[in-house]
Amino acid sequence: MHTNITSYIFVLMKLTEYFVPTLKEEPADSVIPSHKLMVRAGMIRQLTAGVYSYLPLGLKVFKKIENIVREEMNAIGGNEFYLPALSPNELWHQTGRLEDYGDDIFRIKNRELVLAPTHEEVFTSIAKPNLISYKDLPKIWYQIQTKFRNEARPRGGVLRGRQFTMKDAYSFDATWEGLDESYNKNDKAYRNIFTRSGLKFFVVSAFSGAMGGSKSEEFMVETEAGEDNVALSEDNSYASNVEVAVSYCETVARKNSNLSLEEFHTPDIKTIDELAGFLGITDKSRLAKSRVFVIPGKEEKDNKYVEVLVCGDDEVNETKLHNIFSGIRAAHPDELSEITGADAGSIGPVGVEGKLKVIADLRLKEADELISGANKNDYHVKNIDLKRDVPGIEYFDIRTVKEGELTLDKNSKLRITKAIEVGHIFKLGTKYAEALGAKYLDKEGKEQVIIMGSYGIGIERIAAAYIEQNYDKDGIIWSGEISPFHVQLICVNTKLENVKQKADSIYNDFIKLGIEVLYDDRGDISPGFKFKDADLLGMPLHVIVSEKNLKNDEVEVKIRRTGERMKIPLAEINSKIPELLKNIN
């Protein structure tokens, strides 16, 4: 499938022979800049929701990214595979993921097959009969392949599609120390890949969610188009997905006034804000927000219920909650009133023992004089002392961090921003090897389960993320290794014999120099049109050959990113252009 990589890289092209359908107007179906620009620059076209055709220019960029990925994976000893996208339902059933993935997996209607969204199972099925001795380990196996996910809502063009290219790698180790090593190798490869791709990225620790396993880190690119909220410290010492981020936060101080509980009437008060307004106070930290969650049992009667308390100015972080109680979900409104006797807005921690387990955020650990719902509609209770009034209460970190809070070491402030995930590395552990029975014999001849890691990169996402970080009002701004071409050579007037001849000869010189050049040799197109197209396509350097410059034995060169222009004598082109390119990249 990917036999001759260099053939993609050293393709030299004349625009008269190349299919690059640029668009002057913005496509109606796109919203984010990278999507608009990839369509306008003739890189991609949508076929149906979340599914894109890759046109020659887009494919060239994707192949360059793949090549970087391939080089870096090979550099850490990775073996490249190419596995089928079709795989039997049975294999997925064995690990329980046929069920776990649910509607997100594409199923073939007339065979018991799925279109694979990832390849842990298939790789493990190859490992099982072949990696059977400690001598066979460790291994890093990977592929660059099309993945299929039935995304509920594809968006952002190629940023979240139903069909996309992924580099997925898997490590197989005999020991946990070995897994650490494999993980670190992949981590290093990833840093190289994203650096070479020209991305400004950062790494966050992340909850591994449906994948199972322990440690996992995401490689993120900051962009407005991102789908994840991340907390970054201003000194760059801390980066974390908001789902798991922590901050330094003052606890609610204990007053030790020992006032007794007091119920009071709060007609139609449903929210913390309304309650604060009703009481005429601005500090909401003592208005304890109560939310009820359910841990579903085998049958409904086995359900367990948890009341979660956070400060009124905080939000419950459901991911953190999941990490404490797996399978937990928010209670439905009817469940709420059934369990507590009140509707949302009037629920509180007092008098619920036996019915509900109560947990509270760490900020509330010492708190007294709290106000919360009375478990009776339109009533609240004041002077709640959690230690005194809520027997069996436990404390966890279950709040969501907020912009401007201090890092745990108090050295820096957090800001919350949006980012797109371009890569993810996991320490999977033994989940898949266990489920599929992939074992090896150790030195003592004892059977052991293979320990796995899993490492993914979205190829098209890298391109889209790059564009999100590198564009202006005129178009894309390419630079570095993933730029489809180094130079766009513009022949301003193809009708003038001497201009055309000179441009042709420069084109041929560039080929000899190994410069990748996109040559705009189109006739019947006005100079302005060519300049606009060149800006849209965004090659790092534009070399402009025109009659007026040739009179002085010069060409004009424009640096796309800065707009800087300069004249270069014809005699110096072959030395100057490579030099300029070096400085840009």
Place this chain on the structure above:
RNA sequence: CGGGGUGUGGCUCAGCCCGGUUAGAGCGCCUGGUUCGGGACCAGGAGGUCGGAAGUUCGAAUCUUCUCACCCCGACCA
């Protein structure tokens, strides 16, 4: 899955509320000519079952119902 929106030549859209000749514009495309350093100009031309189905009506792009597709926000999810 919940909410909102949009489907009219290749592209971007107007027309629809308030039904009435051959359904429009700009861009693109074809022919000829003039242009040629920031998406040129003139003249001529091709191209549309108005997403689909059913209905109301003398008459439907326009009204009604159903349906399909796509986009956005959210939910969900790597």
